[in-house]
Amino acid sequence: LWFRQSIRFSKYGNLIDTAKAFVDTSEIGYDVNELNGELQVQTQETLLKLFKQGHIFREKLSGVFIYLSIDPTIRERQILLREKIKSVPVDGLSIDILNHELKAAIILFFSLLDEKQRRIYAGLESFKLGYGGDKKIAGLLGLNVHTVAKGRRELFGSDISSEGVRKKGAGRKPVEKKSQKLSKKLKE
Numbered sequence: 001l002w003f004r005q006s007i008r009f010s011k012y013g014n015l016i017d018t019a020k021a022f023v024d025t026s027e028i029g030y031d032v033n034e035l036n037g038e039l040q041v042q043t044q045e046t047l048l049k050l051f052k053q054g055h056i057f058r059e060k061l062s063g064v065f066i067y068l069s070i071d072p073t074i075r076e077r078q079i080l081l082r083e084k085i086k087s088v089p090v091d092g093l094s095i096d097i098l099n100h101e102l103k104a105a106i107i108l109f110f111s112l113l114d115e116k117q118r119r120i121y122a123g124l125e126s127f128k129l130g131y132g133g134d135k136k137i138a139g140l141l142g143l144n145v146h147t148v149a150k151g152r153r154e155l156f157g158s159d160i161s162s163e164g165v166r167k168k169g170a171g172r173k174p175v176e177k178k179s180q181k182l183s184k185k186l187k188e
Contacts, residue, residue, distance in 0.1 A: 020050055020055055023050075029079070032047060035067070037131060042131075055070060056069065056070055119150060122151045123154065126152050
């Protein structure tokens with residue numbers, strides 16, 4: 001795969017052939033979200049079409065449809081490897097627990113940042129997720145999708161400066177100004 005701006009190219013030709021090739025050559029098969037992230041396009045309809053035409057196999061594992069090779073020997077290996085990876089403990093924790101721990105760590109770290117750093121960090125995490133990352137990160141961190149997109153643009157653009165959080169003169173006006181005017185009026 002290679003990209004030129006928003007255009008994607010594949011040595012396999014169209015999306016249907018590309019999705020089939022990725023599923024067939026995958027070590028553990030793909031669920032829809034995994035393949036969306038890999039190809040950076042929506043693949044749900046394509047995978048469903050390939051399955052209905054008998055070009056790939058689909059099996060529900062852990063409550064999620066996984067798309068696998070139609071070749072029974074490759075498919076069996078894909079299922080075994082997926083199950084093995086899912087059940088492998090890392091420092092005594094399963095992958096599911098690690099996912100929850102990672103989300104908690106991201107939220108904790110995010111809460112320690114100032115406004116500008118939060119926006120840029122959200123943009124970074126969104127970029128790492130690929131297609132649909134803005135929406136996922138916005139949901140996780142309680143941000144607006146446009147804020148996440150702005151952070152990503154700032155990160156990869158030249159908008160980052162090491163100076164203050166806001167531009168000079170931006171933000172809410174200090175409360176003291178109002179109270180000073182009121183105290184002057186009261187004195188008169």
